[in-house]
Amino acid sequence: MAYVVDFDTVSTVGLESSPVADALAGLRANEARYFRNKYGHVFTVEPAAEAAEAVDWVHRILEEERGLVIASPALEATAFQVENIRMAYVFYRSGLSINVMYTVDEGGKRAVGFKLSDGMDVPEELGAFKFARQRSKLAGTIRGTYFVVKKEH
Helix, strand or coil, X not given: CXXXXXXXXXXXXXXXXXXXXXXXXXXXXXXXXXXXXXXXXXXXXXXXXXXXXXXXXXXXXXXXXXXXXXXXXXEEEEEEEECCEEEEEEEECXXXXXXXXXXXXXXXXXXXXXXXXXXXXXXXXXXXCCCEEEEECCCEEEEEEEEECCCCC
């Protein structure tokens, strides 16, 4: 069942099994606020099993670009397009959020972003990355990093 993420009243709906559910819910709400403010897009997520196509796309990019396999189970995901940018988000039980920004136009920006919820450790599979910190009223301290997508997906 799809869930419209509310950034005014942060809820852990769908994320309850995460040990950092409150922080992950804040991170998810932070993303929802960004897309509403910048693009007027309503950020809606589904359980990972119902959004298998989005989860598979993100996992395929991680594997083909960097040989990465995420150990934590996916809880929720979403995929949508705003303007000429295809987006996908996957939220994991560990508190990790992965997004793919894939500009549809040839030669556009394409990247994979990783965000760690407040209170979670860096997953072993992402140990080679350096994370920058940012503060969020909704999510506390978010640590994030990214890499540029080089192949066609």
